[in-house]
Amino acid sequence: MSRVFVTGIGIISAVGSTLMENRSALAAGRSGISFAATLSSRYAGVLPCGSIGTSTDEWREQFRIDHPGITRTTLLALHAFSDAIADAGLSDVSLRDPRVALVGATTVGGMCLTDELYRDTTRSCDNSPYLSSYDCASVHLFLQSRYGMTGLGTTINTACSSSANAIQYGARLIRNGLATTVIAGGADSLAKFTINGFHALQILSPKPCRPFDRDRSGLNLGEGAAFLVLEGEEVLAGKEAAGGRAGGKETAGGRAAGRAGGKPIYAELTGYCNTNDAFHPSALSLTGDGPFLAMQGALQSAGLKPADIDFINTHGTATENNDEAEGRAMLRVFGELPPFASTKSYTGHTLGAAGAIEAVYSILSIRHQELYASLNFAEPIEDMGIRPVQVFRQHAVRHVMSNSFGFGGNCTSLIFSNVN
Amino acid sequence: MLYIHHTSCIYPQKELDQPAGPVDNKLMAAEPGYEGIPGNMLRRMSKSVRMGIGAALPLLKYSPDGILIGTGYGGMEDSVRFLNQIIGYDEGILTPGTFVQSTANAIASQLGLLHHNRGYNITYVSRGLSFESALLDAAMLVREHPGSSWLVGGVDEISDHHYRFECAEGWYKEGVVAGEGAAAFLLNDRPAGALARISKIVLRGGENEEVLKSALTGLLDDYPPDLLLSGENGDSRARNWYRIVESLMAPDTGIMRFKNLCGEYPTASAFALWLACNLPGALSERRHILIYNNYKLTQHSLILLERLL
Numbered sequence: 001m002s003r004v005f006v007t008g009i010g011i012i013s014a015v016g017s018t019l020m021e022n023r024s025a026l027a028a029g030r031s032g033i034s035f036a037a038t039l040s041s042r043y044a045g046v047l048p049c050g051s052i053g054t055s056t057d058e059w060r061e062q063f064r065i066d067h068p069g070i071t072r073t074t075l076l077a078l079h080a081f082s083d084a085i086a087d088a089g090l091s092d093v094s095l096r097d098p099r100v101a102l103v104g105a106t107t108v109g110g111m112c113l114t115d116e117l118y119r120d121t122t123r124s125c126d127n128s129p130y131l132s133s134y135d136c137a138s139v140h141l142f143l144q145s146r147y148g149m150t151g152l153g154t155t156i157n158t159a160c161s162s163s164a165n166a167i168q169y170g171a172r173l174i175r176n177g178l179a180t181t182v183i184a185g186g187a188d189s190l191a192k193f194t195i196n197g198f199h200a201l202q203i204l205s206p207k208p209c210r211p212f213d214r215d216r217s218g219l220n221l222g223e224g225a226a227f228l229v230l231e232g233e234e235v236l237a238g239k240e241a242a243g244g245r246a247g248g249k250e251t252a253g254g255r256a257a258g259r260a261g262g263k264p265i266y267a268e269l270t271g272y273c274n275t276n277d278a279f280h281p282s283a284l285s286l287t288g289d290g291p292f293l294a295m296q297g298a299l300q301s302a303g304l305k306p307a308d309i310d311f312i313n314t315h316g317t318a319t320e321n322n323d324e325a326e327g328r329a330m331l332r333v334f335g336e337l338p339p340f341a342s343t344k345s346y347t348g349h350t351l352g353a354a355g356a357i358e359a360v361y362s363i364l365s366i367r368h369q370e371l372y373a374s375l376n377f378a379e380p381i382e383d384m385g386i387r388p389v390q391v392f393r394q395h396a397v398r399h400v401m402s403n404s405f406g407f408g409g410n411c412t413s414l415i416f417s418n419v420n
Numbered sequence: 421m422l423y424i425h426h427t428s429c430i431y432p433q434k435e436l437d438q439p440a441g442p443v444d445n446k447l448m449a450a451e452p453g454y455e456g457i458p459g460n461m462l463r464r465m466s467k468s469v470r471m472g473i474g475a476a477l478p479l480l481k482y483s484p485d486g487i488l489i490g491t492g493y494g495g496m497e498d499s500v501r502f503l504n505q506i507i508g509y510d511e512g513i514l515t516p517g518t519f520v521q522s523t524a525n526a527i528a529s530q531l532g533l534l535h536h537n538r539g540y541n542i543t544y545v546s547r548g549l550s551f552e553s554a555l556l557d558a559a560m561l562v563r564e565h566p567g568s569s570w571l572v573g574g575v576d577e578i579s580d581h582h583y584r585f586e587c588a589e590g591w592y593k594e595g596v597v598a599g600e601g602a603a604a605f606l607l608n609d610r611p612a613g614a615l616a617r618i619s620k621i622v623l624r625g626g627e628n629e630e631v632l633k634s635a636l637t638g639l640l641d642d643y644p645p646d647l648l649l650s651g652e653n654g655d656s657r658a659r660n661w662y663r664i665v666e667s668l669m670a671p672d673t674g675i676m677r678f679k680n681l682c683g684e685y686p687t688a689s690a691f692a693l694w695l696a697c698n699l700p701g702a703l704s705e706r707r708h709i710l711i712y713n714n715y716k717l718t719q720h721s722l723i724l725l726e727r728l729l
Contacts, residue, residue, distance in 0.1 A: 001564075042511045098624060098631050107523065109545075111499060118507045121500050121581040131585040135493055136524065137547040141625075145718065150631040152623040153719075154546040154553040157495075157524040165542055169557065176560045193499070196506045197519035276487075276532040276541035282520045293538055407520060408529025410541055 001175040005236060005419065006266040008088025008229030010080035010185075011360045013347045014050035014222055017079065019087075023364050026372040027392055031346050033208045033220050040115070041192040047204050050222025050348025051190055052076075069133040071110045072223075074142045076353070077187035080225035081143050084183060088229035089263055092147065094181075101152040101179040102140055103170045105162035105186030107352035109136035109155075112191035139187055152179060157352065159406030160315075161274075162186050164355025164414055167228060168272040174232040181235060185227030185356035194351065195221055201282060209318035209349075210376040211342030212327065212388050219317040222348025226356035228363075230269065267363045270399070271302025271415030282407050283321045288329025290411035291315075291403065295333045298401060298413035306334045308399050309415070311371055313362045315403040316342020316388075317349050326403065327384050341389045345375035355404035359414055362400040366418045371395045422559045423614035424725075425569075426606035428478050429694040430471045431682050432599060436700045439681050445592060446578050447599040447683035461530070464521065466497045471602035472527035472575035473534070479606045480531065484571040486540030488557050489528040490550030492686020492715075494543075497579040498522035527575060540570075548715020549623050550574065551603075551690040552723070556621045562609040569608035574690025576600055578683075591684075591716065595654040599683015603690035611728070615697045620724040629664060632720055636668050639710075639724050644670045647699075647706040649692045651713030653679045658714050665712045674706065689713040689721055696725055 011018070014032025015025035025032065036044045036051035059075040060066065085095065094100065110133040111117065120128045132138060137155045144153040152173065156165045163186025170184030188194075198204050198221060205218035275297060277290025284290065299306060315326055330337055343361045350357055365371060374388035398418045405411045432447035433439050440447075449471060454462055456477045462470065472489060502518040520526075525543040532541050540561065544553035551574030558570045578600045586592055611617065620639045624631055648669055652662040666675060682691040692711045699706060704727075711723040 096628075098635065102625075111503075114503060114506065117500070118503055120585065121503070125584055125588045128588065131589050135496065135547065136545040137492075137550075141547070141718070144625045148626060148628075150624060150626045150628050152549075152553075152556075153625040154544055154549055154623070157543050157545045158528075158541070159523050159525055169542075172557075172560050172564070176563060178556070178560070192506060192511070193503060196511055196514060197502065197516065197522075200514040200516035200519055202516075274486075274540050274542060276529065276538050278532045278536050278538050281526075281529065281533070282516070290538060406525070407523055408525040408541075409532060410525060410529060 002232035002234060004171040004174050004230050004232055004269045006228050006269065006363055007231045007263065008084045009266060009360055010083030010087060011226040011357060012052065012076055012079045013224035013350065013357055014052055015346050025346060026343065026361060029373050029375060029392055031208060031375055033348055036190055039190045041195050043195050043199060047195065047206060048208055048220050049190055050220055050350065052223055069129045070142060071133050072112050072189040073106055073108055073110065073187050074139045076189055076223065076225035077104065077139050077143060080185060080187065080227045081183060084227040084229050090229065095147045095149055098151040099180040100149060101170065101173050101182045102144055102149055103166040103182055103184040104140035104155045105166040105352045106136045106139050106155060106188050107157055107159055107162055108188045108191050108194055110134035110138045111193045112189045114192040158410035159408055160351050161355055161404035161406040161410045161412040162352040164404035164412040165274055167356060167359055167414060168274060168412060170230050171269050171272065174230060180232060182230045183227050184230055186353045187225030188223060188350055188352040190221055190223040203319045205318065208376055209345055211316035211318040211345055211374050212323050212381065212386065213377050214379040214381050216318045216323060219319050220348040222350040224347060224350045224353045224357055226353060226360045228356065228359060265419055267366050267416040268419050269414065270417040271298040271304065273297025273301055274412045277409030277411055279409055284325035284405060286325055286328065288325040290409050291326050291329035291405055292332050294411040294413040295329065295401065298415050302415045304399060309338050309401050310397045311365055311400045312338060312340035313358045313400060313402040314340050314342045315405045316344055318344065322405065324381060327381060327386050337386055339371050339389045341372050341374035343372060355412065358402050362402040362416045365400050366397050366416060369394060369397050421609060422562055422607055422618040423609060423611055424605050424607055424616045424618065424697055425614050426479050426482060427694050427697045428475045429601065429603040429691065430475045431601040431691055433681055442597045445597055447597055448578065449600050468494045468497065468575050468577040469526050471577065472573055473530060475602035476531050476571055476573050476604040479571050479604050480535045482569065482606050484606060485568045486570055487528045487531050487537060488542050488554040488570060488572045490544040490554040490574045490687055491524060491527065492547045492550050492576045493582055494527060494575060495522050495524035496582060497577065500581055547686045548719035549721055551687040552621060552623050552721040556623065558607050559621055566609060569606060571604060572607055573602060573604035574687030575602040576685040576687045594656055597683045599685045599688060601682055601691050603694040614728050616725045616727050618723060618725045622722040624720040626718055632664060635722060636665060639722060640668065642724065643708055645673055645708045645710035647674045647676060647709045649696055649709060649711040650675055650677045651679060651688060651692065652677050653684045658717055661714045686715055693723060
């Protein structure tokens with residue numbers, strides 16, 4: 001089966017609207033968690049969030065979109081998607097090829113229009129411009145139509161592991177010969193709907209979150225989007241040949257390791273695994289069975305040993321339950337843990353976008369050979385004694401594992417590897 | 421290659437050869453008693469979760485390696501229920517149960533929970549291509565894991581508010597009837613004892629006729645179908661897409677439109693696949709079947725299968 005490479009990235013989060021801005025914030029240890037100015041909810045000034053300051057209307061103007069049914073979630077997705085395809089140098093014509101697939105992920109989708117949906121369900125909806133916006137698929141269908149894409153387009157919702165699964169599905173489409181290029185990722189915006197949902201579950205922290213700390217008090221919600229352009233080695237070899245750089249005895253992967261059609265390749269997606277914890281609808285088993293199996297399966301699929309992993313970008317939501325279950329599962333897999341951190345202390349928990357955003361951070365870690373610090377950590381969880389990276393530093397990074405776990409027990413681990 | 425070994429379906433008909441017509445333009449599913457679902461779980465389930473689990477449960481005894489569900493609007497009804505709480509209590513103290521159940525992955529994850537299945541578990545929410553995305557995933561899984569077997573389902577319900585939305589947007593004009601149902605399949609790579617072999621699954625987007633034609637031509641190279649199961653629902657805007665597909669069939673290919681049996685909903689193609697495996701009467705002589713479904717003009721799916729029993 002073909003090897004799969006990341007050839008383009010687009011990202012927007014509370015710590016920046018470009019790849020460069022995101023990396024600068026991670027390197028500087030600068031969190032984006034604050035009080036959301038753009039969220040209409042009584043909790044907006046009470047519970048800190050990883051919110052993006054740009055208003056939905058400003059984005060509409062920027063992208064010249066006047067349809068009110070295009071939601072904040074979709075605009076976030078458009079932002080990251082357009083950056084990703086530009087970064088990979090995909091032309092408008094190439095996007096229309098039916099062998100190019102779009103695999104999106106979202107949990108909020110159009111539900112960010114909480115008040116509009118309430119109006120439409122309780123009064124006449126006859127002239128409402130929002131009716132086809134509320135579902136999750138509205139996000140990828142907008143992108144597909146805007147770019148005239150004709151190939152496979154789909155959306156995954158496995159709660160907070162959604163976009164990790166989108167990346168996995170995209171890579172498998174390539175490996176199975178069902179697509180040549182896949183743009184895979186996810187988007188979610190802050191919404192009255194989710195902030196009330198997580199508040200009802202009593203897992204939102206009134207302070208900036210403290211992943212893996214003994215005194216952690218829950219998660220901060222966030223918003224954002226990220227898309228990766230995935231391409232198989234055959235496609236890259238073709239691009240190289242077209243660019244006149246096809247080497248004599250080099251393998252396609254070897255050529256890919258350098259550049260794709262003159263552009264740098266970010267990383268290779270070498271491992272992935274999706275499992276279910278099968279324990280509780282909204283909590284992980286304390287032995288972390290689902291996370292354990294996901295991490296172990298990802299290592300197996302990559303053909304790697306635990307000791308090969310140089311950094312783990314954890315799910316690390318900073319809820320009582322997640323960090324304990326994930327910590328125990330990591331100890332079961334690794335024995336002695338490699339350096340690990342939770343970048344949710346920068347972005348908040350971006351739900352359906354988190355897997356893709358954290359995939360991007362994992363790739364940044366490989367690309368710049370550096371480890372990002374987990375913020376707000378002071379004391380380790382009793383009986384476990386594990387400590388995340390607390391200071392940003394240079395470090396040799398060949399393989400990074402990125403964990404994403406969600407409600408319904410949906411667990412996915414991805415492994416990205418250095419190609420240089 | 422992907423083989424169907426077991427099927428299960430909850431759909432709007434009691435007798436396929438004497439189909440009942442719609443009531444108030446809706447074909448409502450004939451739901452079973454759901455004996456296998458614990459009462460306390462059943463009471464909390466929305467209709468789509470109930471139907472999805474009810475259809476899939478009989479197949480869990482074959483111990484699939486994982487669970488793949490497609491649902492166009494799954495979770496929307498529970499979402500609206502939670503939304504009413506948010507607004508009704510002015511974002512006050514709310515109960516989390518409705519929120520947790522409103523996630524679209526409730527069907528696949530509760531199946532995992534019920535059967536302690538820690539394997540692959542995924543939910544596609546891609547409107548008219550939700551079920552097909554799951555089916556294509558299963559085709560990849562059997563190739564990646566020889567000897568494995570998978571449970572794949574497609575589920576959607578008619579909800580009051582969603583029906584109103586669809587009416588307001590003009591999707592139920594010209595005799596288009598709303599439908600609902602849940603179909604589930606046990607799939608693996610073993611030909612022995614299989615009901616059918618799925619040889620091609622193609623998903624396409626947009627409104628480019630050439631793209632659909634070239635996808636069809638590519639797939640008809642395998643063998644010409646002797647029956648087309650057509651998702652045509654009466655909407656004149658979609659008619660051209662079905663004419664294109666019909667025009668590329670051999671002259672003696674039979675055409676059977678299936679939405680008079682199940683109504684229109686995003687995962688109606690799951691019912692069509694069930695129907696292809698359970699054709700009534702003389703139709704059961706047909707061997708090679710093509711399912712074409714078009715959802716709201718821009719989502720196209722083609723499933724080519726061969727009946728083996």
